[in-house]
Amino acid sequence: MKGWLPLAGIGLLAALAGTSLFLAGRHAAPPVIESGPVDATPAAIQAAAFADADGTPRTLAQFSGKVVVVNFWATWCTPCREEMPGFVKLQSRWQARGVQFVGLAQDDAAKVAAFGRELGINYPLWLGGAEVMTLSRRLGNRLGVLPHTVLLDPQGRVVESRIGIYQEEALEARLAAITGR
Amino acid sequence: MTRFFAALAGLCLAGAASAASPLADEPLDPGKAFRPHARLVAGEPSATGSERHGIDVEYRIEPGYYLYRGRLRFEVSPPTLLIGPPELPPGTEIEDEFVGKSAIFRDRVTIHLPFVVSVAKPGRYRVKITAQGCAEGRICYAAFPQELEVNIPPGYRVTDGASPPVHRGLPR
Secondary structure, eight states: OTTHHHHHHHHHHHHHHHHHHHHHHHHSOOOOBOOOOOOOOHHHHHHOOEEOTTOOEEOGGGGTTSEEEEEEEOTTOHHHHHHHHHHHHHHHHHGGGTEEEEEEEOSOHHHHHHHHHHHTOOSOEEEOSTHHHHHHHHTTOTTOEEOEEEEEOTTSOEEEEEESOOOHHHHHHHHHHHHTO | OHHHHHHHHHHHHHHHHHHHOTTTTOOOOHHHHEEEEEEEEEEEEOTTSSEEEEEEEEEEEOTTEEEEGGGOEEEEESTTSOBOSOBOOOOEEEEETTTEEEEEEOSEEEEEEEBSSSOOOOEEEEEEEEEEEEETTTEEEEEEEEEEEEEEOTTOOOOSOSSOOOOOSSOO
């Protein structure tokens, strides 16, 4: 009879620990999706051509020297839109510290423009064709999904490739680590 | 009793490990999340009493995933087999504050691709699909291609006369 008491205690403790970890897991950030290898040089990344809402050609070379947060998204992608209000706040807070956000989408120009206005997006939303997802895949998006966020250092090198929602707090911590501020 | 507690502890620890593992909830490859199957429909009765001829594409969709109804595209190759506009069920309507109303498919859906000619040349055809969908609240799949094969056996012929034959070549 006495023999099972310690085991019962261990069982109860494990149950409590397991339950609390499980509950914590449910409320914590979504699990990180492993990204694939990066197959693009800084020169290739900066040479990729896009267009802004007015149709003016754009490349990431214009942000050379800054930490660039490249966000691959689409207007129809609900998880993409969940993370964007956080990006707007971070762009405001980190602009003066040399951080630049850019949204890249293979989407309808009018929809993107309307979306940018309605959500008060304070960073450029550029458009492209199939090359948008091609670049995304070359930057580690092995699943070909959205959202996908890539952090480039001031030399244009990939510092991080994140598949799935990038939560504001986690991204801010990463920016602080990259910029050393 | 001892076994009960040991089993309970094991289950809880396994659950905790699963919740804590960063790759425990990896999104499925689109080919596994959205599994289409094609079937030749030859002379089956329709709701209106006429016969149906064409290809049924049935999608089996994993729980937690959905397909956008309005973003499905179908093409048959070689294009000698002509299909009409796909017949899609209404799906489940969702409302998005930015996109507005759209319809999605969950679980299972069958899309009918009707033949528009009364005689289909026997042979092997490829149904090329472009689809878009999401894993609920996590990620969305940019347009992804899928391909299926359908075989039209020798002797297959549409007999209901519902669709007039398309005459080709010079008029007699």
